[in-house]
Amino acid sequence: MDSKKGQYFSFDAIIASVIFILAITSLLSYWNGTRNTFNLQNSDITKEAFRISDLIFTPGYPLPTPPDAYVSCAGQTQLGFAVSWNDQRLDSRKIDSCLQLTVDQINQLNQKLRTRFGVSIYVNNVRKAGRQVISPPINSPNIVVVHRVATVHEQNPVPEGHDYIANVDVYLYE
Numbered sequence: 001m002d003s004k005k006g007q008y009f010s011f012d013a014i015i016a017s018v019i020f021i022l023a024i025t026s027l028l029s030y031w032n033g034t035r036n037t038f039n040l041q042n043s044d045i046t047k048e049a050f051r052i053s054d055l056i057f058t059p060g061y062p063l064p065t066p067p068d069a070y071v072s073c074a075g076q077t078q079l080g081f082a083v084s085w086n087d088q089r090l091d092s093r094k095i096d097s098c099l100q101l102t103v104d105q106i107n108q109l110n111q112k113l114r115t116r117f118g119v120s121i122y123v124n125n126v127r128k129a130g131r132q133v134i135s136p137p138i139n140s141p142n143i144v145v146v147h148r149v150a151t152v153h154e155q156n157p158v159p160e161g162h163d164y165i166a167n168v169d170v171y172l173y174e
Contacts, residue, residue: 045117045144049172052113053146056121056168057082060094073098079112081123089153089163095123120171123152125164140173 060080073079073094081090098121109119118140148168 043144045142045172045174048115048117049144049146049170052115052119052172053148053168053170055080055113056148056170057088057090057150059084073100076112078114079109083153087153089151090123090166090168092152092154095152115172117172117174120173122167122169122171123150124167124169125152143171143173146170146172 056079058078058080059082060076061078062076074097081094083089083091110116113119146169148170150166150168151163152166154162154164
């Protein structure tokens with residue numbers, strides 16, 4: 001009787017085991033990253049940052065009368081930069097009026113946005129040098145940034161206006 005010995009660990013079995021371990025490791029790594037992302041998006045400060053970034057694309061309150069006029073940043077009780085409810089472009093006059101806020105008015109920004117967190121908003125023109133809209137000092141380890149791209153309707157100097165692309169960054173901090 002001749003007995004034949006089988007190979008328990010063939011080269012194919014070793015390669016299959018390595019591929020299986022790599023697949024399990026990458027699946028667990030992906031799952032852990034996805035779970036952490038969902039946990040971050042469910043925090044109060046992140047939800048608030050998205051809410052405020054949406055609020056910027058509203059015309060604010062009170063609404064201007066007549067509709068082609070605008071209410072300055074200091075005159076708004078709820079901050080918004082959009083031209084109107086039907087036109088979601090940001091009004092450059094509202095942005096420019098926010099550049100001229102005093103320190104006390106900047107401190108009232110949280111009340112205008114109805115938030116308990118500190119807020120800093122930047123609108124950076126893609127074509128020209130960037131311009132800073134509202135910037136109280138940020139000194140916090142917990143900062144959430146929401147980046148949006150917007151079209152800004154420029155009223156000055158051309159009466160009929162023209163548009164340009166801008167990056168809108170909303171910083172929320174505790």
